[in-house]
Amino acid sequence: FIGGSSLAAALFCELAAGKPEPLSPENPLILATGPLTGTRAPTSGRYAVAARSPLTGLWGEATSGGRFGPQLKFAGFDGLVLVGAADRPVYLWVSDGRVELRDAADLWGLGTYETMRRVKEETDRRASVACIGPAGENLVKLAAVINDSGRAAARTGLGAVMGAKKVKAIAAVGDAEVPVAREDFEAFARELWRKVASAASSQALRELGTMSYFEMGPEFGDIPAKYFTSLEFDYSSLSGLKLKEEFRVEATACYMCPIGCGRRVFLEGRAVDGPEYETAASLGALNMVGDLREVVLANHLCNDLGLDTISTGVVVAFLNYAAEKGFVGVAPAWGDGEKLRSTVESIAYRRGVGAVLAEGVREAARMLGVPESLAAHVKGLEIPMHDPRAFFSVALSYITSPRGACHLRADTYLADMGAFIDEDLGLGPGDPHSLAGKAELVARMQDLREVYNAAIVCLFSNMTSSELSKLLSLATGWELTPRSLVEVGSRSFTLKRLINNAFGAGRRDDQLPEIVLEPYTSGPIQGTSPREELERALAEYYEVRGWDPETGVPYEETVRSLALSGYAARLAVHLPRREAA
Structure with missing residues (x-):
């Protein structure tokens, strides 16, 4: 699973016995880094937050940048798992291999900016602080976890899970070095740094x-x-x-x-x-x-x-x-x-x-x-701010994403417009207003983004599967290739699908609402809609994934080939068998 949100999904399956309600003490809140977090790899400053979502009732995850992930690593931890709930507001102080619970009564009710300022004053000004605001305290299902002044693990309402546990903040700082397996990691990381920095997309963002x-x-x-x-x-x-x-x-x-x-x-x-x-x-x-x-x-x-x-x-x-x-x-x-x-x-x-x-x-x-x-x-x-009527592949990605409508796995529009090309995965320019042949593209892009969120690196780095597999191989000592990277991504994606199946989601939930299918009556995409092609493309997508077209549950053979049978059993998901032709 490598790390990040993928490892969090595996941990969730092991810890979340009995399908806990999202705001119950039994719902584990997992903060996870990846093997690249805190290294010299470009854009390696991210971490993931995961739990059962109070907004969707399904698998919930979000990632954030800033410096919290690296500081957690420097403090000696690859991640934190919060189970249970405090009987009063608390915050966690994580430093040099130690975790301490501290009283947060005087922080409850404060906004995130003042919370971060006060926690740093009480702990260490070098610390990075991840916290919730009043929305999380009030169990608002849109609540985010905020760190480092405006960086946000925002989607799926995980700030409410943190609020239900009465955890106002987590502060982390440390001086430990993050080890890598191979000496030539640093040289390749510098090479990638120069490539990312000089890319046209990076220059526009800068x-x-x-x-x-x-x-x-x-x-x-x-x-x-x-x-x-x-x-x-x-x-x-x-x-x-x-x-x-x-x-x-x-x-x-x-x-x-x-x-x-x-x-x-x-x-x-x-x-x-x-x-x-x-x-x-x-x-x-x-x-x-x-x-x-x-x-x-x-x-x-x-x-x-x-x-x-x-x-x-x-x-x-x-x-x-x-x-x-x-x-x-x-x-x-x-x-x-x-x-x-x-x-x-x-x-x-x-x-x-x-x-x-x-x-x-x-x-x-x-x-x-x-x-x-x-x-x-x-x-x-x-639904996020990329329109499925502008790029039909986005429609297919939205309806199949593990956490619901997700712009971070729907960036197939980048491939369609030629802004992201990965020859090893066959990702490149295409007709934005057609779903013909897009099922494979969407699945492979989703698998690659799964590995981004496992590593963890930022999507804006636009690393290809070849670059990311080499970077991870040098960091970990594993022998990864673009093909094996896709398998890791598919394993992670399928496990999250099984989690959603366990919570009752399936084929009937893989759909877009009419509000984003109705064609615009004016403008550059007047009259366009993926509506007529979506059902056929979804059937093709299920075939690519190895999922049953009637239920939307992965076939037993698919689960076994991805070494997920034990997780499916733990989740008590009934797996259909593919009928012989």
Whole structure:
């Protein structure tokens, strides 16, 4: 399993006896690094958080950058597993091979920025702190784990799991070196560093941050506006170039990152963390808010309250859409930045309609009497800001991802547009508006991204399977090839599928809601939709994966070939057998 979220899935199967409820003490919360974390490998500053998701009820995982993962390694730990719950607020102090529980009563109720500041004062100013805000404390199902001033393990609501355990924060620092197996690891890591640093995509991210996508996304019709119903929006108002023109901006970087896509924005006499693309698109375009100052403030508020900005932007836009269509008795607030921020705050504190939105868009639709076809989610996870009508392969990736609609495994659009090429895996340019032959592409891209999240490295490094297999081989002493790397990814992906099968998910859940299948009536992708091709492509995908087309459960033969039979037995998943031809 290598490490990261893949190892976390294996640990979850061993620890989560009896299918624990997401907010119960028995649900293990796992923080995991990978063998590259804390090394000199480029973009190796990431860590994973995993548990059963309170938002989806299925497998939940999120990764984050910054410096927390490396500091956990330097403190002498590859990961932490939290089981049970404290009877009062606590935080964990992890240092030089020791873990200490400390009282956090005076931290409960604080935002993430003040929490991090105080914990560092009490422990070590060099420490990296991962914590929750009021959203996690209030068990909001969109709650994130925030570290290092705005870096977020945000998706699937794992901040609420941490809040249910009464763990406010985890601080880590250490001086240990991370060993590697081969002496030539350093030389190859430096070679990759230079390649990543000089890539055209890295230069764009360094210059304008992830909001640079606002410069090109509109050409493909790939930035949804007005709750996935329109492409009529001034996207230039939220671009990285606009941010640079309107504010003083500094680039920031995670540990061992040659790219530096992060942004620190100086606003009204203070420095705040600038929004990422997904944030600006969800809080901004999806809610028709074109005032960049309001989007910057809303992003900072979400970070401080400890909220997933993607899911938060989607549920607020859902409320505006439901209001516009007459499902709820409030006026829509499209374009109103102040109303956006007040709604964000109401979600974190579960006030008024915020208590409904705090449950996520799927449950909010049910509670408000809105047809579920209008709830923008897959398996309970809100749909991110890459449109399945712009790149049909994204549709197939969204519906099959282990955690629900996941942009980090749906980046097949990069291959379609020629921005990511992996000759060993057959990944390269294709027709964005066709699913013909895409099942294999989607599966292999997902497998590669599984290994990224096991290693763990950032997707923006754009390492090929050949480069990543060599890097991991030099670090660990294992003999990995692009082919064996895909097998590791497939093993991880299939195990997470089995976990979801154990929690009741299957073929019927692999679908997109109508709200993101209805073609746009204007714009660059007017009239396009993957609707007609999706069923056929899904059947082909099941064949590629070795999953039963009726149930969506992996075949017994598939599970056995991936050495997962013991895990399937532990999860009590009934495995179908492939019928002989």
